Amino acid sequence: MPKRQVEVFTAGCPVCEPTVQLVQEMACSNCEVTVYDLSKEGAEKIKEYRITTVPAVVVDGRLAACCQDSGPNEEQLRAAGIGQAAG
Amino acid sequence: MFAPSMRLEVLYFAGCPGHERLLPVLRALAGEHGIALSQRRVDSTAEAAQVRFLGSPSVRVNGVDVEPGADQRNDFGLKCRLYRSSEGQSGLPPQRWIADALDAIVLTIDAPEGAAPVLGQRTDAFRGEPQAAS
Numbered sequence: 001m002p003k004r005q006v007e008v009f010t011a012g013c014p015v016c017e018p019t020v021q022l023v024q025e026m027a028c029s030n031c032e033v034t035v036y037d038l039s040k041e042g043a044e045k046i047k048e049y050r051i052t053t054v055p056a057v058v059v060d061g062r063l064a065a066c067c068q069d070s071g072p073n074e075e076q077l078r079a080a081g082i083g084q085a086a087g
Numbered sequence: 088m089f090a091p092s093m094r095l096e097v098l099y100f101a102g103c104p105g106h107e108r109l110l111p112v113l114r115a116l117a118g119e120h121g122i123a124l125s126q127r128r129v130d131s132t133a134e135a136a137q138v139r140f141l142g143s144p145s146v147r148v149n150g151v152d153v154e155p156g157a158d159q160r161n162d163f164g165l166k167c168r169l170y171r172s173s174e175g176q177s178g179l180p181p182q183r184w185i186a187d188a189l190d191a192i193v194l195t196i197d198a199p200e201g202a203a204p205v206l207g208q209r210t211d212a213f214r215g216e217p218q219a220a221s
Contacts, residue, residue: 015102053142053166
């Protein structure tokens with residue numbers, strides 16, 4: 001079964017940490033979570049996914065509907081597929 | 088040069104410390120243009136929506152965001168903003184955008200009566216190179 005790829009983008013900012021923690025808590029055993037600190041890496045992916053703010057979460061190559069207010073919440077992340085096996 | 092009708096403002100929130108790196112640049116530009124720099128901290132999602140806050144830091148000249156196309160966005164909230172330009176990606180807006188926005192306002196103030204563009208209605212072309220689409 002293919003793993004669900006979850007990418008979390010941060011910038012070493014205090015507001016980003018809760019999102020990283022939330023994603024890691026929600027991730028199922030079939031999720032592969034990668035965290036990018038944009039101050040060190042991930043510039044090409046930012047361009048590819050058209051990310052304009054952080055924290056941001058990408059699930060299987062698709063930017064999750066998030067960050068409309070204080071950052072991704074559990075409901076939004078679950079809707080994006082985190083915590084569920086890859087389809 | 089003194090332009091009392093110009094306003095340079097930076098909006099930020101405490102979760103993104105990056106705006107502090109921008110302050111020396113903004114202070115220098117404000118000094119060059121003889122204007123004051125104001126800072127506004129945004130503390131809640133409600134306030135973010137009210138002031139159309141696209142993330143920290145956001146820089147506005149006479150109330151207009153210096154990023155080309157920013158007026159088309161509505162993803163307001165408490166988050167850290169990323170900027171892409173021909174210079175690459177950064178957590179701060181390119182200094183050129185800010186300088187161009189200030190210069191555009193100065194040109195408008197100095198322009199003959201009836202000349203376009205109208206103050207506060209700058210266009211991407213007027214500010215220089217637009218942001219890359221991808």
